[in-house]
Amino acid sequence: MSKKLLLEKAHVEGIRFYDVYRREGGYNSVEKTLKTLSPEAVVEEVKKSGLRGRGGAGFPTGMKWSFIAKPEGVPRHLVCNADESEPGTFKDRYLMEFLPHLLIEGLIVSSYALGSNDTYIYIRGEYAWIVDILEQAIEEAKANGWLGKNILGSSFNCNIHVQRGAGAYICGEETALIESLEGKRGNPRIKPPFPAIKGLWERPTVVNNVETLAAIVPIINMGGEEYAKIGVGRSTGTKLISACGNINKPGVYEIDMTISVEEFIYSEEYCGGIANGKKLKACIPGGSSVPILPANLLLKTAKGETRYMNYESLSDGGFATGSMMGSGGFIVLDEDQCVVKHTYTLARFYHHESCGQCSPCREGTIWLDKLLYKLEHGQGKLSDIDLLWDVQRRIEGNTICPLGDAAAWPVAAAIRHFRDEFEWHVNNPQESQIKNFGLAHYADAIQPITV
Amino acid sequence: MKFNEQQIAEFNRLVARYPEGKQKSALLPVLHLAQESFGGWLSTETMNYVAELLNITPIEVYEVATFYSMYNLKPVGKHVFEVCQTGPCMINGSDNIINYIKEKLKIEIGETTPDGMFTLKTVECLGACGYAPMMQMGKFYKEHLTKEKVDNIIEECRKNAALNN
Numbered sequence A: 001m002s003k004k005l006l007l008e009k010a011h012v013e014g015i016r017f018y019d020v021y022r023r024e025g026g027y028n029s030v031e032k033t034l035k036t037l038s039p040e041a042v043v044e045e046v047k048k049s050g051l052r053g054r055g056g057a058g059f060p061t062g063m064k065w066s067f068i069a070k071p072e073g074v075p076r077h078l079v080c081n082a083d084e085s086e087p088g089t090f091k092d093r094y095l096m097e098f099l100p101h102l103l104i105e106g107l108i109v110s111s112y113a114l115g116s117n118d119t120y121i122y123i124r125g126e127y128a129w130i131v132d133i134l135e136q137a138i139e140e141a142k143a144n145g146w147l148g149k150n151i152l153g154s155s156f157n158c159n160i161h162v163q164r165g166a167g168a169y170i171c172g173e174e175t176a177l178i179e180s181l182e183g184k185r186g187n188p189r190i191k192p193p194f195p196a197i198k199g200l201w202e203r204p205t206v207v208n209n210v211e212t213l214a215a216i217v218p219i220i221n222m223g224g225e226e227y228a229k230i231g232v233g234r235s236t237g238t239k240l241i242s243a244c245g246n247i248n249k250p251g252v253y254e255i256d257m258t259i260s261v262e263e264f265i266y267s268e269e270y271c272g273g274i275a276n277g278k279k280l281k282a283c284i285p286g287g288s289s290v291p292i293l294p295a296n297l298l299l300k301t302a303k304g305e306t307r308y309m310n311y312e313s314l315s316d317g318g319f320a321t322g323s324m325m326g327s328g329g330f331i332v333l334d335e336d337q338c339v340v341k342h343t344y345t346l347a348r349f350y351h352h353e354s355c356g357q358c359s360p361c362r363e364g365t366i367w368l369d370k371l372l373y374k375l376e377h378g379q380g381k382l383s384d385i386d387l388l389w390d391v392q393r394r395i396e397g398n399t400i401c402p403l404g405d406a407a408a409w410p411v412a413a414a415i416r417h418f419r420d421e422f423e424w425h426v427n428n429p430q431e432s433q434i435k436n437f438g439l440a441h442y443a444d445a446i447q448p449i450t451v
Numbered sequence B: 001m002k003f004n005e006q007q008i009a010e011f012n013r014l015v016a017r018y019p020e021g022k023q024k025s026a027l028l029p030v031l032h033l034a035q036e037s038f039g040g041w042l043s044t045e046t047m048n049y050v051a052e053l054l055n056i057t058p059i060e061v062y063e064v065a066t067f068y069s070m071y072n073l074k075p076v077g078k079h080v081f082e083v084c085q086t087g088p089c090m091i092n093g094s095d096n097i098i099n100y101i102k103e104k105l106k107i108e109i110g111e112t113t114p115d116g117m118f119t120l121k122t123v124e125c126l127g128a129c130g131y132a133p134m135m136q137m138g139k140f141y142k143e144h145l146t147k148e149k150v151d152n153i154i155e156e157c158r159k160n161a162a163l164n165n
């Protein structure tokens, strides 16, 4: 059994409500923080913990916090990113639905560390019922003295507000999120200035993911050093993985990052194997934006070593033969799935979600969508595959925000690893409309590349 | 067109969350409130009213209303089925669900049934990938959809409508 730091109490009856949560040791980290730690000391603990942002980019949280500007007389803000819209990702929803007080607790400690008296949770508009759950938890916390003025007799004041988005993946990007919080379209800002200098209402702002902020609670309770002992290398602590696709047990799992990908997929504790006794064909291990891998490269690296569920191992081999941890959205495809069709739905997604500010992204995502539609529907030519490659290459790195890259990478990886399947669609236009390419050679053992 | 007393109270609560002079920040939540209060969609009249309440120009409201996919800019049915069609749902058969709803309600994507009861929309990933296929219906998600489940949902809506008439 993996050690559980976040979901340990998720199944305790009534844990969604304050009384039970408190009885189970909830809010102890706030007490410890306000009574024994300075804001700087909290930042120091987070640095020691090695915690990396759980929203997708994996940036060290303690370092991010230490960048916040502190100009005299200007309020600072912490914003919790609960926009969760990356296909394959549904872990933050789980935390907020079942353990709302864990997030609130993490937010209070983090707000104290950053000096935020008004903290905002920006939640995707579709999670409408979760807004009620969070607001109720906030009311309970306030009624019990954990929020409001002079918390626990300290001089620290803090309020938490929940703002609903309205359906736009791009608002998960932190500067688009800030624009949206200001009541505008979600157009990402050009950086610099970074939000830590000029963010919400031009004030210093830190944006962190839900899971990142929840992880602050165990870090304070056990101490940063102890937290850092869990996991491996620079993948410290535990990570939530939302697993979906053709597996027996889709759901949200907390792992310590020492288990292998194979164990995660096949053990009863996690995904429980591929559904209906089928074979594994491919997997997108970290949300739709990260490269898809065929079964053989997923379970073993190009060097023939076991691949593990952590930041370093999942990205072993770079984009040539590896992928990324990303947001922890783990999408599994079995032998009956068509990679061309799956990639097409993702390209359509990015086309739909591009904010339209930069031409390479706005126009490029249209091209990706259209070309993949043609290929998937048996109307493509071999040259379209090359054109697809060319278009994605021209988007990557040429845009204001990383959505452009996020649209390009899945397409690039699909062509890189599944070119045969694309070509089969072109060469068998009719057949490809009634059946799929199947498993082919995608699970065959690969000849280890020795360097 | 005006918010009633209760809606005004909610409006005031929303605006109070932001610092003085930053009332525009409340625009997204206020548009949700307006959409719920005035028939499930945002007419120009509704948007102008919101602009007036927030003391911003109408264009600032139109920009936002047209950017975000949850705002309806034309009338919709009493019940809107928003079926996810992105990768993880597709793998789990969302195509079949969408086709089934089309056949059953005899409407295409984006259309509303002649009796004004149902609108069918397709949407992109709603964060329910482990519980696919799924759709959003008003405030809640309907997950692990099957044809039978769709039948039941439609029947339930019709029954409730008959009861309320």
Ligand SMILES: Cc1cc2nc3c(=O)[nH]c(=O)nc-3n(C[C@H](O)[C@H](O)[C@H](O)COP(=O)(O)O)c2cc1C
Binding pocket: A052, A053, A054, A055, A056, A057, A058, A059, A061, A081, A082, A083, A084, A085, A086, A169, A170, A171, A172, A173, A174, A175, A207, A208, A209, A210, A212, A213, A401, A402, A403, A406
């Ligand atoms: C297109 C796009 C979408 C994103 N969506 C999310 C999201 O839904 N949730 C999230 O926490 N971070 C998302 N991010 C990452 C944020 O920009 C930001 O890095 C993150 O909130 C920082 O928090 P962390 O350091 O705690 O991970 C997204 C980034 C991009 C470019």
Ligand code: SF4
Binding pocket: A170, A187, A188, A353, A354, A355, A356, A357, A358, A359, A361, A362, A399, A400, A401, A402, A403, A404
């Ligand atoms: S990369 Fe795409 S989503 Fe990001 S700012 Fe440019 S157009 Fe908008």
